[in-house]
Amino acid sequence: MKLLIIGASGVLGSRLYNDTIKKKWSVMGTYCSRECDGLFYLDVRDKNSIEKVFDLFKPEAVVMAGGITDVDLCMLKPKLAQDVNIKGTINLVKKIKEYGSKLIYISTDYIFDGKTGPYKEDDKPNPINTYGRTKLEAENIIRAKLKDYLIVRTCQLYGVAERSFAPNSNFALKIIHNMQNGKKVYAANDLYSTPTYSGLLSDILIKLIEKNAEGIYHGAGAEFLNRYDYVNKIADIFGLDKALILRVKLKDLKLKAKRPKKCGLKTDKIKKEKIIELYDCYIGLALLKTDILG
Template structure:
């Protein structure tokens, strides 16, 4: 029996990962959640070191996947102590608990560890975060690598996938404004056309993580830093146009060609996925195909932003 602990199983990526791992024969998956626990998940605050230790000691996992994090750049900028507690200290505590059982630990990081000035970025490129979120995730990477006796960091870009609410992803968070702009006599919705992103489908990432776990289970453990990314560059305006097409809405959208975010964001942090590709790992679903799957599964007509 191969045992995997998924920390943060109720989140956007965590749910996709649990769905993917559910099909594995002779694997036992134990998952945690904090704000949205289900009967199948253990409620866990990753800031509580004793609770973390008790959970890991109970599961005695072969592998731990840390999908819990504070991922909102504006929140991290306003409260760096909160960002550090979730993105750095929690990683260190979980890795330390995993060490006691010889478990391999995978921690999720971000393309925002780079400044976006010289893409594409390899796994061994020099990080230079522009904001508190990127800094906290970089420190989390270092905490994992320094603490885990057996560990790996997986950097990911902008994620989207099956959602519980529109705001879960910066991709689907655009839908309410798009829908509003399509109403009669509505004002045009301004959309950022400056920052280049690489939207990446969470079920694809879940496949990548499952493949990495399979390699560990058969003794071919991957260590250090790896990266995975979608391969379609687009800014938020272009994402919004494609969302409007998928929703069959006559949206009125205006591109904004200068950055307007209060929190600084990088221009283009394209992550090179070459290390995993060289191992024959990975899957990419075309954006238009994937986003239609997401929208078809989530009702949007007559919606509210918290639907």
């Protein structure tokens, strides 16, 4: 299997890159702005860079784990979000058709409105922010233009970007970093999700690719919980002072972009097809601790 991973400098992409290299797959990974050893430059807005990578590697399958993933940034810079997440997908889809590769696109629970989560694969999308809208539009382009595609939606990723570690790169790392430095953290008890360890999602993707799965799957952690409970679990696993955790409501956080309140993903399809045994936050966070501390 010749697998191209776009966004291999990110949290999910770097994990999948390392895991597939360990499995001795033939893998090429790309970065966009954070140059990393062993990775190739590819910006989905730049057709030449896509062309170069495809010409060099001729991938059989492409995992699209790249893009603008910061929900507030998407709201503040909607043109950037559209250029990368939508136009970039159009550029990529064209090249994929030309090379006859399979596309594995990573999407999000933020395509839903968060009124009745967690959601299953065929629930009706209704995004409430720019990030969700651009991801849904990318999904729709892929479904309209390609026959051989796999869309895997995930939720609230936690993990370490193994090639470019930054303590702020996801919610869990931010919480750990702030609490370790004695800072108070605010956790909304009305914001629900199914947090997903990057290693779990990487394992799900590997299994789905191995069985040549098609269509839409939800790949997420086994636990549906609110941010306040999630932060308490982070504190348990990392031995942090729970007095620093302040229980608030989503509206008190005054976030720039709207968040779907009761979101998260149902994973019955993965369970029914026995793709992989899913696990909860305690197990995922313990694995994260090992990733960080060794």
